[in-house]
Amino acid sequence: MTATLNQYPQTEPISVQSSPPPWRHTLVSLSVRNYRIFALTNLVAMTAVWMQRIAQDWLVLELSGSVAAVGVTVALQFAPMLVFGLVGGVIVDRYPKRVLLMITQTAAVFTSLTLAILTLTGTVQVWHIYVVAVVLGFVTVIDNPARQVFTNELVGPRYLRNAISLNSSMFQLGGLIGPAVSGALLVAVGAGWSFGINAVACALVVFALSRLRVSELFPAPVAPRAKGQLVEGIRYVRGKPAILWTIVMLAVLAVFSQNMPVILAAYASDVFDAGPGGYGLFNTLVAVGALTGALLSTRRRVVRLRTVIGLAGVYGLLQAASGWMPSEYLFGAALVLVGFGWLMFITCANALVQMSSNTAIRGRVMSLYVLVLLGGQSIGGPAMGWVVEHFGAHVGMVLSGAVPALAAAVIGLLIARRSRLRVRVSLRRRDPLVAIVGS
Numbered sequence: 001m002t003a004t005l006n007q008y009p010q011t012e013p014i015s016v017q018s019s020p021p022p023w024r025h026t027l028v029s030l031s032v033r034n035y036r037i038f039a040l041t042n043l044v045a046m047t048a049v050w051m052q053r054i055a056q057d058w059l060v061l062e063l064s065g066s067v068a069a070v071g072v073t074v075a076l077q078f079a080p081m082l083v084f085g086l087v088g089g090v091i092v093d094r095y096p097k098r099v100l101l102m103i104t105q106t107a108a109v110f111t112s113l114t115l116a117i118l119t120l121t122g123t124v125q126v127w128h129i130y131v132v133a134v135v136l137g138f139v140t141v142i143d144n145p146a147r148q149v150f151t152n153e154l155v156g157p158r159y160l161r162n163a164i165s166l167n168s169s170m171f172q173l174g175g176l177i178g179p180a181v182s183g184a185l186l187v188a189v190g191a192g193w194s195f196g197i198n199a200v201a202c203a204l205v206v207f208a209l210s211r212l213r214v215s216e217l218f219p220a221p222v223a224p225r226a227k228g229q230l231v232e233g234i235r236y237v238r239g240k241p242a243i244l245w246t247i248v249m250l251a252v253l254a255v256f257s258q259n260m261p262v263i264l265a266a267y268a269s270d271v272f273d274a275g276p277g278g279y280g281l282f283n284t285l286v287a288v289g290a291l292t293g294a295l296l297s298t299r300r301r302v303v304r305l306r307t308v309i310g311l312a313g314v315y316g317l318l319q320a321a322s323g324w325m326p327s328e329y330l331f332g333a334a335l336v337l338v339g340f341g342w343l344m345f346i347t348c349a350n351a352l353v354q355m356s357s358n359t360a361i362r363g364r365v366m367s368l369y370v371l372v373l374l375g376g377q378s379i380g381g382p383a384m385g386w387v388v389e390h391f392g393a394h395v396g397m398v399l400s401g402a403v404p405a406l407a408a409a410v411i412g413l414l415i416a417r418r419s420r421l422r423v424r425v426s427l428r429r430r431d432p433l434v435a436i437v438g439s
Contacts, residue, residue: 028159028162029155029159029162029163029166030166032154032155032159032216033213033216034154034212034213034216034217035151035154035155035159035163037208037211037212038150038154038208038209038212039163039166039167039170041204041205041208042167042170042205043170043173043174044201044204045174045201045202045204045205046170046171046173046174046178047173047174047177047178047181047201048174048178048194048197048198048200048201048202049174049198049201050174050177050178050179050182050283050287051178051179051181051182051194051197051198052112052115052182052194052195052197052198053178053261054178054179054182054183054186054194054279054280054283055182055185055186055191055194055195056073056115056129056133056191056195057070057074057261057265057279058186058191058265058276058279059119059124059129059191060073060126060129061265061269063124063125063126063129064126066389067262067265067266067269067270067388067389068385068386068389069126069385070261070262070265070381070385071259071262071382071383071384071385071386072130072381072382072385073129073133073381074259074261074262074377074378074381074382075377075378075379075381075382076130076133076134076137076378077133077134077136077137077140077378078137078140078374078375078376078377078378079134079375079378080134080137080138080140080141081137081140081141081144081370081371081374081375081378082371082374082375082376082378082379083375084138084141085141085145085367085368085370085371085374085375086230086233086234086364086367086368086371087141087230088141088142088144088145088367088370089145089230089233089363089364089365089366089367089368089371090230090233090363090364090367091142092142092145092146092149092363092364092366092367093220093360093361093362093363093364096219097146097147097149097150097153097220097363098150098153098209098212098214098217100142100143100146101143101146101147101150101205101209102206102209102210103142104139104143105143105202105203105205105206105209106202106206107135107139108136108139108143108199108202109199109202109203109206110199111132111135111136111139112196112198112199112202113196113199114132115128115129115132115195116192116193116196116199119191119192119195120190120192120196140370140374144370144374145363145366145367145369145370146363148354148366148369148370149220149359149362149363149366151163151164151167151354152218152220152354152359152362153217153218153219153220154212154217154218155218156218157218160351160354160355161303161351164347164350164351165347168290168293168343168347168350169291169295173287173291174287179279179280179281179282179283179284179287180280180281180284181194181280182194182280183276183277183278183279183280183284184277184280186276186277186280187275187276220360220362220363230364232361232364233361233364233365233367234368236357236358236361236364236365237365237368240356240357241305241415242305242352242353242356243352243353243356243357243365245305245308245309245411245415246305246308246349246352246353247353247368247369247372248411249308249309249312249349249404249407249408249411250349250369250372250373250376251372251376252312252403252404252407252408253312253315253316253345253376253404254372254373254374254375254377254380255376255377255379255380255383256380256384256399256400256401256403256404257315257316257319257342257400257401257403257404258373258376258377258380259377259380259381259384259385259400260283260286261283262381262384262385262388262396263384263388263393263396263397263400264279264282264283264286265279266388266392266393266396267282267393267397268282270392270393271393271394272328272331274328278328281332282331282332282335285332285333285335285336285339286335286336286338286339286342287339288336288339289335289336289337289338289339289340289341289342289343290339290340290342290343291343292339292340292343293339293340293341293342293343293344293347296344303348303351303352303355305352306412306415307348308345308348308349308352309408309411309412309415310408310412311341311344311345311348312345312404312407312408313404313405313408313409313412314341314344315338315341315342315345315401315404316401316402316403316404316405316406316407316408317401317405318334318337318338318341318401319338319341319397319400319401319404320397320398320399320400320401320402320405321334321401322334322335322337322338322397322401323393323394323395323396323397323398323399323400323401324394350369353365353366353369354366384396384399384400387399
């Protein structure tokens, strides 16, 4: 394990700022031309992806009448990452990320176009959606870790943390617009047009990638072919506590709490009888909170492991509490807080993992990160679907938050014990009321 760490140059130290950056630097990474082109195109693509996701889940529910079938769709889309995710990381470290993204986005064009044609012609069946979900899952095996690592190639280490936060903002802004548009299209013309729009958006990403100035990129070193590279990535993560514990916490959240399509579909159809428009609205409310969290995360002064675990615990408590909301209005308000809590956690977790890993092995590290995030959902999707069908949406929502909150408490205690940390309470005006300090 030590040998694996020592064969790579030391990672850059995580910067610590004495005060938050000025507000004018909130979008500073957009000053880089390549990133600006990629990010703005990505915003369109993320909006279309959310449109397809909402339309796909509702179409499965409409065709099958089963919430569990929605969970199966989620599982099939994320299962390839669970099985082959680490192999994807090796590929990402070996080949140019820009070329890989052009290939994966081209594949996404054809899968979305196929689903659009089947739906618009009225011939779509549940098994068609299952097949498309599996194909998109294999695309994600390469696309997601390549996209994560490519951010550093676009902006370099100077603006990496800001770009990670803005990537989350783009994703959530897409999540704010996409579900609302998709919900309106579902009511007006059905699901097919959402799939067609996503195909066009993926083609736009391919075009944008072809327009980047290669000479202005910050290319990561390409790993030569060698035996044991997959295991090497795992050993590297094991030797970095900041990465290891972040990924462990992420695994718990992915399995239990990141199955909102399953739970929100049940709330829309069974609890509040809100229909497809209500389902789109619920997802939009989550995105409103998430977008706020993503923007505020650009002003974080420092990213620490204790912060990541603490945010995970807060997020779990918020999600558990939302399951007790007695009315649709209170439930909607709670979803905004849930979205805020999730994005504060995931943005800090992503930044900590990327900035703690060396660029030469970052593809494998991020593939493990994405494997846990998406692969965990392939396990949790059917499980939460079963819980919701047998015990109801309220129980599913409470369980999805309570388990991660408990896990965060346990992990926090383990880290505190190993690091000999203690809680300090101070009544001095200049000191924080509660602080975590070393013994």
